Amino acid sequence: MKIASTEEILEEAKAGRLFILADDERRENEGDFICPAQFAGPEAINFMITHGRGLVCLALEKVRVEALELPMMTQKNGSRFQTPFTVSIEAREGTTTGISVFERAHTIATAIDPEKGPQDIITPGHVFPLMARDGGVLHRAGHTEAGVDVARLAGLTPAAVLCEILNEDGHMARLPDLLAIGERHGLKVGTVADLIDYRT
Template sequence: MSFETPGPVEENWRDAVSSIEEIIEDARNGRMFILIDHEDRENEGDLVIPAQMATPEAINFMAKHGRGLICLSLPGERIDALGLPLMASQNSSRHETAFTVSIEAREGVSTGISAHDRARTVAVAIDPGKTASDIATPGHVFPLRARDGGVLVRAGHTEAAVDVARLAGLNPSGVICEIMKEDGDMARLPDLVAFAQLHNLKIGTISDLISYRRRHDNLVRVRDEQIVTSEFGGEWVMRVYTDETQGAEHIALIKGDIS
């Protein structure tokens, strides 16, 4: 189903939701924010911060106040560069969250679980100068493999964290943590609004992020261009375009200057 259209609960709380432009600005400035997915999906809110801004203080805030699992969202090419296999070869989880094996920084940590150690592991994992030899497995940080195409392909927090960081001009990676209530139940939108007000955080929605990307991203790329000759029209320029979200190809034949 499409998750671009907000559900009725989200519409009722629209005044409490910040624009994606505001969320991107907070990300650019290293401020944590909340992203909620569609109420017909997980219907959950995650604390999110760009991974390059994930200080020990940010990790500690997530552990203390978010209470969920602290994960590191990474694009597929970085997961591959680190040589991290998926936790399960056949993913049968409800929303196909793509966990890899857990990780630890090989150097600069003690037991690996402290806020300092997890922040260190995140910093090593996203550093393009670091390789698989700088990472140990298993560990106390849980990488997630974001789908190519981001929220336009999968409307999850994993992809949303990577998309927002990229749109903010930062390393395309994010640290995320589900928000639970004190009684252990998952926080829903009314709870998340109160949580955001208490901690002075902005709330954004993945539905709005999908709409934003459809409006602003260039979703089509030129894959190939060459000159072809036809006995009926002479020389033409043939361009092959690829839809970045679906992988579909479209061919255009161009005659003359169309600029």
């Protein structure tokens, strides 16, 4: 299976299909399942949890994080790549424990709805927002920024649901593994590097 171009990835996003993006092998050297947030229903989230095995996160633009009044998880970010987690969230209405794929999908839909605000969200919860850096992958070459950039470039709500991909043995899936996983599930595999090239 060959690596897909950014143009192909954008077509997948527009169609509401999941895709895989791999970052640079000198960075995290990891791949994420990514779905434009407006299409991230229960089925997509269940697929990510089952086949990705990583943490399901919601990448948002800074302006949306601020609109929801979400504080950052920590004021002193010591993670290697400055992963920009906010506090975790739940939808105030329509959830019980919040952990089911149906309730996580509902929380995501609430968080990206421009008609909803901080009064519609509670913390903590079972959805983990990430704040994308302004300027996207041109300023930080992470999956967070890549997911938001792809959604925006596809003409969609600039938000994406991400899940890191682990192999069945629990180790991180690297590019050869990601290509095999993509082929197995009929998903396109692109790279953050190509997205950066596309934007420059």
